[in-house]
Amino acid sequence: MQDSLQDYLNYLSVERGLAKNTLESYGRDLRQFLSYLKEKKNLDLQATTQATVIGYLLLLQARGKATATLSRNLAAIKSYYHFLAREGMIERDPTINLDAPKQEKRLPRVLSVQDVEHLLEQPDLKNPVGVRDRAMLEVLYATGLRVSELVSLKINDLNLEMSYIRCFGKGSKERIVPLGSVATKYVKIYLEHARKFLASSPYEDTLFLNHHGKGLTRQGFWKIIKKYAENLDIAIEITPHTLRHSFATHLLENGADLRSVQEMLGHADISTTQVYTHLTKDRIKEVYEKAHPRAK
Incomplete structure (x- = not known):
């Protein structure tokens, strides 16, 4: 089973070009499932039925x-x-008629413009x-990048003259995103006055560096933003x-x-982006109810 799993992960990586994080997630979930088949049910892949898969999901x-x-x-x-x-x-494929459970769509929480500032x-x-952190936060808000995309940025992904960046999203899909004048300003300050104090090697091409002179991790950036949010x-x-x-x-x-x-967000399906229209509609309704004399 482990051999077939490795073949599958190689297929996802080479032929479908899935991102490293997605591969790790699939690998982790499938190893736990295969462990369940072997240790709990004493089954192999051929003997797995639809009921087996449902039983595993019920266990989770x-x-x-x-x-x-x-x-x-x-x-x-x-x-x-x-x-x-x-x-x-x-x-035979035991999962062919299985549908995913319906998920309740939760609206994402957003900050006001003032809170962002x-x-x-x-x-x-x-x-x-501090200069690095300001540049990172400005880039994140100016572009809407995922954190994994932010920490993966290379210096060559920047075009500060034209104020845009190139990033690689899910499935290693490339997209170009405007950077904006304010974010461009702080990235220039970081490159000219701060990055050289963090870099441990002149050959390191990752844009945002940690105190060891290496690229920041997602966890590292999460800690940074949490620190500032606490204030x-x-x-x-x-x-x-x-x-x-x-x-x-x-x-x-x-x-x-x-x-x-x-x-700009790098969504493959526009339905993923449409969740934000609910937020703007709610905001319009809130403004109307506060401002119109006959709203209530």
Whole structure:
């Protein structure tokens, strides 16, 4: 089973070009499923039935796993068995008629423009780390990048003359995103006055560096933004994704069209982007109810 799993992960990496994080997630979920088959059920891949898969999902549910986790596991298992059937490693696909559980759509939490400004002003620009942090926060809010995309940026991905960046999203898909004048300004300051104090090698091409002179990790950036968020009197929890949500919502509130926001966010399906239209509609209703004399 482990050999077939490695073949499958190689297929996802080479032929479908899935990102490293996605591969790790699929691998982790499928190893746990294969362990369940072998240790709990004493089954192999050929003997797995639809009931076996459902039983595994029910076990995850009983352990308190969220609906999103169940859906992710089922997606990984279905894709794996589809690959096995296509390659002739199994005679039938036991997941062929299984549908993912419906997920309740939760609206993302966003910051007001004023709260974003307060957050961006937190880093101390008197030291290189503070300059780096300000540049990172400005880039994140200016572009709506995912954190994994932010920490993966290379110096050559910047075009500061034209104020845009190139990034690689899910499935290693390339996209070009405008950077904006303010973010461009702080990135220039970081490159000219701060990055040299963090770099441990002149050959390191990652844009944003940690105190060891290497590229920051997602976890490292998460700690940075949490540190600054603690200084603010804001009711909602601020995570790196909060700035991505705020980026999209503020664009739509100010007249950007949905298709352009989809392109900038790197969403494959516009339905993923449409969640932000609910937020802007709620905002319009809130403004109306506060301002119109006959709203209530």
